[in-house]
Amino acid sequence: MDTKITQIVHELFAIDSDVKLTRPDPQFGDYSTNVAMQLARPLGRAPREIADELAVKLRETGEFSNVDVAGPGFINFTVDNTIIVQAALQTNAIVSSTSSATVVIETNNPNPFKAMHIGHAFNAILADTIANLLDVAQHHVYRVSYHGDVGLHVGKSMYSLLRYVDGDIEKLHVIPESERNTFMSKMYADGSKAYKEDDAAKAEIDDLARQSFEPASAIYVQVYDLCKAWSFEQIDTIVARLGNKPTVKRFLESDADMYGVRTVRAHTPGVFQESNGALVFEGSKYGSFDNAFVAGNGRGLYAARDLGLMQLKNEQYHPQKSYIVTAEEQRDYFKGVIAAAELCLPELKDVTVNISTGTVKLATGKMSSRDGDVLEIGWLFEQFKQAIEARGGTSDDVIAAGAMRYQFLKVRVGSDVVFDVNEAVSLTGNTGSYLQYAHARARRILEKVNAGGKIDPTILSSQERLLLSKIAEYGEIVERSCRELMPHHICTYLFELAQEFNRFYEAHQVVGDEYELHRVAIVSVYADTLKRGLGVLGIFAPDEM
RNA sequence: GGACCCGUAGCUCAGCUGGAUAGAGCGUCGGCUUGCGGAGCCGAAGGCCAUAUGUUCGAAUCAUAUCGGGUUCACCA
Numbered sequence: 001m002d003t004k005i006t007q008i009v010h011e012l013f014a015i016d017s018d019v020k021l022t023r024p025d026p027q028f029g030d031y032s033t034n035v036a037m038q039l040a041r042p043l044g045r046a047p048r049e050i051a052d053e054l055a056v057k058l059r060e061t062g063e064f065s066n067v068d069v070a071g072p073g074f075i076n077f078t079v080d081n082t083i084i085v086q087a088a089l090q091t092n093a094i095v096s097s098t099s100s101a102t103v104v105i106e107t108n109n110p111n112p113f114k115a116m117h118i119g120h121a122f123n124a125i126l127a128d129t130i131a132n133l134l135d136v137a138q139h140h141v142y143r144v145s146y147h148g149d150v151g152l153h154v155g156k157s158m159y160s161l162l163r164y165v166d167g168d169i170e171k172l173h174v175i176p177e178s179e180r181n182t183f184m185s186k187m188y189a190d191g192s193k194a195y196k197e198d199d200a201a202k203a204e205i206d207d208l209a210r211q212s213f214e215p216a217s218a219i220y221v222q223v224y225d226l227c228k229a230w231s232f233e234q235i236d237t238i239v240a241r242l243g244n245k246p247t248v249k250r251f252l253e254s255d256a257d258m259y260g261v262r263t264v265r266a267h268t269p270g271v272f273q274e275s276n277g278a279l280v281f282e283g284s285k286y287g288s289f290d291n292a293f294v295a296g297n298g299r300g301l302y303a304a305r306d307l308g309l310m311q312l313k314n315e316q317y318h319p320q321k322s323y324i325v326t327a328e329e330q331r332d333y334f335k336g337v338i339a340a341a342e343l344c345l346p347e348l349k350d351v352t353v354n355i356s357t358g359t360v361k362l363a364t365g366k367m368s369s370r371d372g373d374v375l376e377i378g379w380l381f382e383q384f385k386q387a388i389e390a391r392g393g394t395s396d397d398v399i400a401a402g403a404m405r406y407q408f409l410k411v412r413v414g415s416d417v418v419f420d421v422n423e424a425v426s427l428t429g430n431t432g433s434y435l436q437y438a439h440a441r442a443r444r445i446l447e448k449v450n451a452g453g454k455i456d457p458t459i460l461s462s463q464e465r466l467l468l469s470k471i472a473e474y475g476e477i478v479e480r481s482c483r484e485l486m487p488h489h490i491c492t493y494l495f496e497l498a499q500e501f502n503r504f505y506e507a508h509q510v511v512g513d514e515y516e517l518h519r520v521a522i523v524s525v526y527a528d529t530l531k532r533g534l535g536v537l538g539i540f541a542p543d544e545m
Numbered sequence: 546g547g548a549c550c551c552g553u554a555g556c557u558c559a560g561c562u563g564g565a566u567a568g569a570g571c572g573u574c575g576g577c578u579u580g581c582g583g584a585g586c587c588g589a590a591g592g593c594c595a596u597a598u599g600u601u602c603g604a605a606u607c608a609u610a611u612c613g614g615g616u617u618c619a620c621c622a
Contacts, residue, residue, distance in 0.1 A: 024565080034564055040602070047602075071565040072603075111622075152621055209621095253622090278620045287548075288618090295620040302622050332549065332617055356550090359616090363557090391584060411558065414550080416615085418557060420571095427584050429570040430558085437584050445581055492559060495569080502585055511581045523581095544582090 001031070001063070001077075008057050009035060013043060013050075021077075023473060026466060029068065029076035030084070036073040047073030081457035084465060087472035088525055089455075091532075101320040103139045104313050105131045107247055108239050111148040112231030113157035115185035116238055118375040119327070119360045122408045122417060125538070126357055127325040128244040129409055129487045132536050134323075137482040142317050146251045146309060147235075149228055151302070155209025156191030157184070159201065161223050162208070169222045180230050181378075213254070213299070238377055243401040243538045251312060253305045260308025261300040263344050264293045271343045283336030291336050306337045310348055321351060323485075328356040328414070355485065356414060363420035375419070380404065387425035388433065393545045399436060402539035406432025409537055410491040430495050432539055435530065438498040439541040442527040445510050447543075451524060453517025463504040464522060470500045471529050478536065487537060494533045501526050 005019045017035055024032035036051035043050060051069040058067045058075070066078035108124040110116050134141045148154075164187065165171050175183055194201035208220075215221045232250070240246070264272055264279050272279045277296035281303070283289050293304040300308075313322055326334065334354035341348050362375065384400035407424045411417055427433040460468070477493040480486075510519040531541040 020562090022564095028565075032565090037564065037602080074565065148622060276620080280619060284548090284618085289548080290619055292619040297620080299620085301620060303619090305622095328550070328616060330617095330622095335549090336619095358550095388584095393584085415558080416551090420557075423557075423571070426571080429584095431570085431584090434570095434584065437582085441582055441584090448581065488559080492569085499569090499586095503587095505581085506577095506583095506586045509581065513581090545584095 002033075004061065004063065005033060005035065005054075005058070008054065008061075009039070012053060012057060013039060015039060015042060023476075024074070024076060026469070028070060028074070029066065029078040030469060031077040031079070033075050033077075034073070036069075036075060040073070051075050081460050081465065084460075084468050084472060085455050085457045088468040091471060091474040091529060100138045100140060102142075102317060103134050103321045103323070104142045104144060104317050104319040105134065105323040106146050106325065107131050107143045107244055108235065109146045110235050111153060112228050112235070113149075113154050113184060114188050114231075115181055116235065116377055118377060118380060118419060121238075121242055121377050121380075121404065122360050123325055123327070123357060124239050124244055125242055125405050125408050126413065126487070127323075127355075128242075129405070129536075129538055130323065130325065130355065130413075130485050131245070132538060133482045133485055133487065136478060136536055139321075142249070142319070143245060143247045144249045144251055144313070145235075145247045146253070146256075147232075148253045148302075150209075150212040150254045150257065152205070152209045153188065154212040154224075155205040155207075156195055157188045157227070158208040158211070158220065158224065159191040159194060159205045160187040161227060162219065165219065165223055167219060169219070169226065172223065172226055181234055181376075184227065184231065184234075210299070213257070241381070241397050241401060242377075243398070243405055243540070245538070249316070251309055253302075253309075256305040256308035256312055257300040258308065259311045260304035260306070261294055263307055263311065264300075264304050267344045271340060281336060281340045283332075283339060286335060286339035288332045288336030288339060291333070293340070303333070303337050303340075306334075307341050307344070310337075310341050310352055311345065314345075314348060314351070319351060321353060323353050323355055325355045325357060327359060329359075330354070331356045358411075358414055358416035360417045360419050363418055363423070375421070380421070383421055383425050387427060388545070391427060395545070398540045399433075399542060399545055402436055402534070403427075403432040405537060405539050406435065406491060409487045412488050413486050430491075435494055435498055435534060436539070436542055436545060438501060439527060439530050439534070440543060440545050441505075442501065442523050442530070443543040445523050446520065446527065448511050449516060449520050451520060453519075453521040455521045455525070456515075456518045459515060459518065461508065463507045464519075467500045467504045467522065467526065470497050471525055474529050474533065478533070481536075490533055490536055494530060494537075497526070497530060497533070501530075 002019045002021050006017055009015060009017045017039065019033055019035045021031045021033055036054060037047040039050050040047040048069060051073040055067045055069050055075055058064065064077045065080045068076045070076055105127060107127040110120045131141055131143050191205060195205050211220055215224065268274060268279050272281050272293060278292040279294035280290055280292050283291050291303055292301055295301055313319060338352050381397060381400050384403050385395045388395035388399060403424065408417055410430065477489055481489045508519060510516060510523060513519060534541045
């Protein structure tokens with residue numbers, strides 16, 4: 001349709017224009033373009049005059065049932081019902097503008113030896129959904145995870161753990177699986193506290209941190225290996241519970257370290273400078289800040305490991321793009337690491353992209369792991385469950401996860417999420433539960449009747465037309481979400497879609513009506529579209545709840 | 546202090562590749578109700594889109610400045 005208009009503009013005014021059709025307020029028509037106003041300047045003529053001239057030609061094509069010029073020079077199009085119905089039935093035609101690429105994305109990266117909280121859930125859910133978008137865009141997607149299994153935080157946990165075990169690993173084995181997360185969380189918190197308050201403990205923890213690279217005792221190895229395994233089990237379980245798709249590989253900092261350090265050394269001097277024994281990258285020249293990649297004691301730091309990780313990913317997958325989703329605190333930091341990586345390894349140019357998220361704040365106040373004021377993910381599941389059951393519904397993890405995912409995904413990537421448990425759990429308004437319910441309700445109608453009817457364009461009511469037109473918009477919305485890697489567009493759309501359906505539903509009887517076959521067909525397309533959209537968000541669309 | 550991000554209704558947010566009267570949800574107030582699942586629908590009130598200047602036929606959207614908030618600034622991760 002837009003190419004047709006471009007063509008007419010060219011014939012009439014000999015100008016190449018970039019005609020984009022937008023969806024105006026329904027009162028104006030089905031589609032709209034402001035091309036006349038854009039042409040006003042180059043042509044030196046009044047926009048309405050140009051619009052009128054274009055409108056005449058456009059009417060002659062016979063493709064539109066109505067062409068209007070309105071306002072300062074908009075051209076509004078109304079198409080025939082047949083076109084609306086056709087478009088609603090062909091929503092899967094998402095044209096991917098770019099050709100398929102190989103893409104790597106970290107869909108979760110919590111550290112072992114620490115507990116997972118709501119912030120980890122946010123990161124994992126968003127990253128996984130972005131991976132879904134990359135899937136939809138026909139890329140070859142590898143979902144991976146990355147975990148910090150070495151360093152200071154390990155030292156802190158090991159300090160408490162070794163004291164707890166006191167030479168007897170059996171003391172860990174007797175801890176029931178259900179209590180491990182809390183236990184590990186406490187171990188880390190205790191070690192953290194000791195590190196801050198006690199100089200002797202600090203020295204010991206520093207040594208235990210060093211041992212995460214080169215263990216000095218058999219018991220260290222035993223405890224470390226067991227707790228690390230526990231952590232990964234825990235992480236995998238929770239991430240799956242959140243509705244994330246499985247990852248294909250787990251990268252570890254302990255593996256990345258060697259690669260990174262070697263690369264840093266190979267480019268010193270040059271990319272890196274030596275300063276008091278440390279190897280430093282002058283990130284301040286690249287919109288970041290000066291940062292040590294290798295410490296004065298020769299040990300690799302976080303940045304070196306991220307650099308090494310980029311190499312590992314490249315060796316394994318040779319991706320055209322590699323996405324890392326992190327909190328905004330790491331934004332400048334990653335700018336530096338990426339700049340350094342591109343200088344050391346030209347083949348990594350323009351590959352790694354850091355997508356930074358906002359922070360999760362609790363409506364009750366700031367979240368702080370130090371004060372223990374964090375929302376534990378298991379607790380959150382329980383809250384959703386209770387709220388749904390309080391409404392007389394039955395809930396399982398899949399439904400609770402859907403509600404949770406939506407809460408995180410509905411805001412623009414980069415915005416903070418203010419997580420109000422009561423609001424998230426309220427189940428009314430713009431929530432995942434509303435959409436899940438909307439889907440279940442539509443499915444229940446479909447259960448009661450025979451399918452096989454067809455939508456009849458000649459009898460569309462205004463509500464039916466609005467609903468079908470909204471359904472037809474699906475492809476455009478998903479395309480935009482994929483292009484921008486912003487899932488929230490889909491959330492906004494699906495909510496509007498469900499609202500449109502509820503208006504239709506309020507106005508029309510489906511079952512038993514003389515137009516039953518026609519309406520059932522509409523409900524069916526609607527339910528499928530809603531389900532598909534929720535699917536992209538990783539939200540399960542239940543048939544009943 | 547430097548760099549980056551943000552400031553839209555009482556609250557939480559969309560809208561930002563410049564376009565028609567700035568939209569939702571929650572909350573408030575008022576309707577609908579013998580219903581295919583009311584977790585709904587309809588309506589009302591509520592906005593100098595932080596402020597100022599500029600660019601433009603046209604600015605919530607772009608630019609500059611100011612004010613207010615956040616993040617970050619090497620041997621932690």
